[in-house]
Amino acid sequence: MTVPGPRVRRNDFGVLEPPEPGEWEPRLSVSVVIPARQCQQTLDLTLAALAAQSYPAHLLEVVVVDDDGTPPLVLPEIAPERTRVIRAAPGGWGIAWAVQCGVEAAEGDVIHRLDADIVPYRTHVESHLRWHHLADYLVVLGTVRFTGAGGGLPAPAEVRAAVAAGAEDGLFDMASSETHDWWERLVDEHDGFRRAPSAMLHRIHVGATASAPAALLRAAGGLDTSLRLAEDTELGYRLTQEGAVFVPDRAARSWHVGRPTAMKRGDEVRRHNRPYxxxxxxxxxxxxxxxxxxxxxxxxxVVVEVGDAGFEDVRFTVDSALASTLPDVHVTLAGPWRRIRDDERRAPLDDPLIDLRLMRAAYAHDGRVAFTESAADIRTPGPFRLSCPPGWAIGAETLDRLTQHAEEYELGRLRLALEERADGVVTAVFDRTSALARAVRVAKDGEDLDDVVHEVFGLEWLDAETWGVVPGASVRLGRRGNRNTEAALWRRNAERHEAEIERLKAAAAALKEEVRVLRRDGAKAERDASRWREKAEANRREVVRLRRALPRAVLTRAVRRILPPAKPGPGS
Incomplete structure (x- = not known):
């Protein structure tokens, strides 16, 4: 499936303009994959709702995967025309296994996973698919509302009729239902998820209703069938590394019959999922x-292309990378390892492959180091990759600093200038895996990859020495190097604590100032209140006086009107 369209920067899918349901012409086929086990009653409702979808029937297939349940699931009378129930393949079990079996059997351009207790609204599938027609690297998530307890379930015919009429709200009691609060909050906090950082994208990948292009899903490796729970979260992470853009669409509405296990037994689910x-x-x-x-x-x-470098140069780079204060670092050495033959007699000190042999001997039994013939063969499962030429030592804090910088500014590529030669600048390259995958996916023939990475995420040039990458010959390895690494770790922790202390001091000072201002304002308010009380009391006394004086004044005026004025007497 190749879908042209605008390039999305980071996760800001606002540049895409999806059509309104019913106002466009679909052309992509979709396979709705439903993992199910011993849930015939709710499955019948799901299929009845799918039978009334607005998406064209000839482009919609449904694959129900029965995860070895007893009794086996059967195809009900009300279901989409192209619906089939298959048994999960032998050799595994669980939701991830069932979904993967469905993915492998699916024929659609887009895979839309739907749980067997979901009742989708009429335009649910169409709302998903309108996005996939705009770009081939989108992952679309629908919204669910969980039904409350009691009230019973509607019949499949009632569900189909309500969905066809657009009266889905009346299928269940809206007042007793619940929304996916944490999911909705996460989306809202990041501007509809358009401003969500890469490290957060996988968190909204909830399997109840999620869709992705089949090619993208297969490129990510499909489902991890070793997982029994959290398979959707883990898949969301790998889809991120494939350069996916995550689109939560509130128009893709659905009912979830009952509350899921994650809501009813949340603490237990989190405890179970943590190590996985x-x-x-x-x-x-x-x-x-x-x-x-x-x-x-x-x-x-960390990728080191050996080339014709000597053992010591490679050792400088590998050992310094493994001594990083960042604990979860892996190193891959790319070189012609197949040239090494251990079954051939040789002069050990005069062996033309002696440097390669020493490299392999040094790291063959280190679980953090792998060997590959070509850097092009490396499939980086982690979020970041540093490609560094041999002969350069990586500072103890360099990888930690680079990841923090890339995350803070959501950058896709950092180029560290090592040295300038006649043929150009030698660099080490720090890549965000998802940004590189996105750039490779959307780049046109002949485009410079740096330009594309900068467009879809951002690229920045850095001075290598400033970031702790220096010539290996200037760094002593061994015990002193280990002590330096330990010292760097303690220094880093001390700096963090000092920064936290300064932050707390500043917060305390701000709070003290705020208290002072409040006290000052409170004292002023008290003085003002006292003045107003005094004025009020004076006004009250004046009112009392006027009330007492008023009758006498009125009486005096009345007497003057009734009685004639007294005549002046003699001698007046």
Missing amino acids: IADRVPYRRALRTEAGRQWLVPYVE
Whole structure:
């Protein structure tokens, strides 16, 4: 599926203009994949709602995957025309396994996962697909409302009729229903998710109603079938690394029959998911607090292309990278390792491949180091990659600083200028995996990749020495290097604590000033109140006096009107 369209910068999908439902002509096919097990009653409602969708029936197929339930699920009378129920393949079990079986059986351009307890509104599928017609790297999420307890379930025929008539709100009691509060809040806090940072995108990838191009999903590796829970979150992370843009669409509405396990047993679910997510999703920094740990997916991959470099030059770069204060770092050495033959007799000291042999011998049993023939073969699972030529030492805090800088400014590529030669500037390149994947996906033939990365995320040039990358010959390795690394770690922690102390001092000073202002304003308010009380009391006394004097004044005026004025007497 190739869909031309504007280039989205970071996750700001506001440049895309989706049509209103019913006002466009769809052309992409969609496979709705539904993992299900022992849920015939709710599945019947889901299929009845899908039978009344506004999306063209000839472009819609439904694949229900029965996850080895007893009794087996059957196809009900009310369902879309192109619906089939298949059994999950042997060899696995669980939601991720079932979804992956459905993905492999699906024929559509777009895969739309839907849970078997979802009742989608009439334009639900159409709302998803209108986005996929604009670009081929979007992941679209629908919204759900959870039904309350009691009241019973409507019949499938009633569901189909209500959906066809656009009367879905009346299928369940709206007053007792709930929304996905944390999901809605996350979307709202980031301007409809258009301003969401890359590290957060995977968090809204909830499997209840999510769609992605089939090619993008397969490029990401499909579902991790070893997971029993949190498979949607983990997949969201890998889709991010493929350069996906995540679009939450509130027009894609649906009912969720009942509350999910994650809402009913949230603490237990989080406890269960923690080690699986920590191992697979490096963005969850708060889950990787243990010292000295290695993780399945590193935060930073350091790539060193060996070329014709000597052992010492490679060692400078590899050892300094592994001594980083950032704990989850992995190194890959790219070189002609196949040339090494251990079964051939040789003169050890005069071996023309001696440097390659020494490199392999030095790191063959280090779990943090891998070997590959070509850097082009490397598929970086982590969020960041540093490509550094051999012979340069990477400062203990360099990788940590680079990741923080890239995250703070959401940059896609950092070029560190190492030295200037006659043929140009030698650089180390720090890439955001998702930005590079997006750039490769949208770049046209002949375009400079730097320009495309800058357009879709942002590129910045840095001075290597300022960021701690220096010639390896100027750095001593070994014990002193380890002590330097430890000192750097303590220095970094001390600086953080000092910064926190200064922040708290500033906050205390601001609070003290605020209290002073409040006290000053309070004293002034009290003085004003006292003056107003005095004025009020004076006015009250005046009113009393006037009330007492008023009858006498009125009586005097009345007497004067009735009685003639006295005549002046003699001698007046």
